[in-house]
Amino acid sequence: MSDLSKRRLKMWIRLLGVTRGSENALREYLRLNHDTTLPRFDVMAALYRRRDGVTMSELSRMLLVSNGNATAVVDRLEADGMVRRTPSETDRRTVYVAMTPEGIAAFEVMAQGHEAEVDKLFDGLGEADLDALTEILKRMGKT
Numbered sequence: 001m002s003d004l005s006k007r008r009l010k011m012w013i014r015l016l017g018v019t020r021g022s023e024n025a026l027r028e029y030l031r032l033n034h035d036t037t038l039p040r041f042d043v044m045a046a047l048y049r050r051r052d053g054v055t056m057s058e059l060s061r062m063l064l065v066s067n068g069n070a071t072a073v074v075d076r077l078e079a080d081g082m083v084r085r086t087p088s089e090t091d092r093r094t095v096y097v098a099m100t101p102e103g104i105a106a107f108e109v110m111a112q113g114h115e116a117e118v119d120k121l122f123d124g125l126g127e128a129d130l131d132a133l134t135e136i137l138k139r140m141g142k143t
Helices: 003-034 038-049 056-063 067-079 101-121 127-141
Strands: 083-087 095-099
Touching (some): 003 038, 003 101, 038 056, 038 083, 038 095, 038 101, 056 067, 067 083, 095 101
16 A cells, blocks of 8 residues: 555545544434434435425435335324324325424524524634635546
8 A cells, every 4th residue: 555545545434433422422412402303304404405306216316325214203293293294185105294384494593503504613723724625525526
């Protein structure tokens, strides 16, 4: 292995550590402050962006999870009145899911707190740091 290869490996471990640590902090924040989970937040965020609703298959693709995982989360959100399912008028096999007004209001409160929490997690990064890191991550995503 070359020195550059070893440095890339160390960078990967550090990146993974930052990602896992940040995700764990956000999970804990959502649990303690909003009595919810990160998967529920992610589903609500996806549905918030698509207010007209999406099919369960679209939702699964958006979240990069299985239909079963998405369905389990949607089941709980529906039971809590945060989302509603509507059967397609043209295809009985297709079901659309969308946020309820209560779900939208709850998500907006969570999202505001989530953003503030992310801001705290990365408050050591200035504008130049964010620009440089964003550019590096964009380059990495193209490989």
